Amino acid sequence: MWKKAKSKDAPVKDGRLLTNLSWEADQVLNANKERRFAWRLVFGLMVCVVALAGVIAFMLPLKKVVPTVVMVDKLTGENQVITLAQDYVKTSTLSDKHWVQRYVVAHERYVYRFVQWDYDTVRLMSEPKVWADYTPKFEGSESMDKRLKDDVEILPNILSITLTGNGLATVRYEVKTRDYRTTAPPVVSRRIATLRYEYKSRNLLLENEQEAIANPLGFTVTAYQTDPEMGGEAKGATP
Structure with missing residues (x-):
């Protein structure tokens, strides 16, 4: 096979x-x-x-919508963006004390050549109710500036400022009143001012630039009261 x-x-x-x-x-x-x-x-x-x-x-x-206002110059036609003045300045304890001191000095001082300055400062930094309580002493024929003119000076000297939080401040200050119509020494007393304040946004379109420069943060006093300090009664002092 x-x-x-x-x-x-x-x-x-x-x-x-x-x-x-x-x-x-x-x-x-x-x-x-x-x-x-x-x-x-x-x-x-x-x-x-x-x-x-x-x-x-x-x-x-962190995103914040900020309205932008554009103002047109009537003469030149130039456009200018208007923003809140608060965008450029920050607040702090030190600046709080600065504005509180400035307000109290303007509110309590009487120096004839500074009357208009202090009057405008208080107006710019006060709510309507606080402003209404301040203005009567400069109204009518018996207003302070007409009675005292430049014969009397009332000078406040800030001794201490205490911020108690929530927009409250307590200010101890000394007041020296000098009457140039007499040879008497100035009268000195101590007082305590208590005020409530806040910062309100300012729109530069609604006010003139000078006012915005004078109060860029919108510092506003919403309540104000001043009382004699216990034991701080008026007394004479040598010039």
């Missing part, structure tokens, strides 16, 4: 099969790699979106 010869194509077919299997395995591996890369990319994008949302949420409270 003769033996059947082995086919020479068998090894070739086996090799092709292995090659096909290897190619399919590579395709599956590449697909898995691409899938993992895609998921990593999606995860990275999600992290970026969450981080961006966090930044926006953090910065959102």
Whole structure:
């Protein structure tokens, strides 16, 4: 009997099969790699979106909408952006004391050459009710400036300013009253002023520039009272 010869194509077919299997395995591996890369990319994008949302949420409270007013000069036609004066100046304990002292001095002082200055200062820094309590002494034929003229000076000297919070201030001051019509020494007394104040936004469009410069923060006294200090009764003093 003769033996059947082995086919020479068998090894070739086996090799092709292995090659096909290897190619399919590579395709599956590449697909898995691409899938993992895609998921990593999606995860990275999600992290970026969450981080961006966090930044926006953090910065959102800092955003403030400020109305802008544009004023046109009637003569030149030039446009000027008007903003709140408070945008340029910050408040602090020291500035609070500065404005409190300035107000009390203007309210309590009488020096004939400074009457208009003090009058305008009190007007600019007072609410209507406080202003209404101040003005009577300068009204009518018996007003202080008509009676005293430049014959009498009343000079307050601030001794201490205490800020008690919530816009409240207590001011101890000494008042020296000198009457130049007599040879008597000046009379000195001590008083305590209590006032409530706040800062109101100013719109430069609603007032002239000089007033805005004089009170850029909008310092406003909403209540004012002054009383003699216990034990600080008036007494004579040598000049």
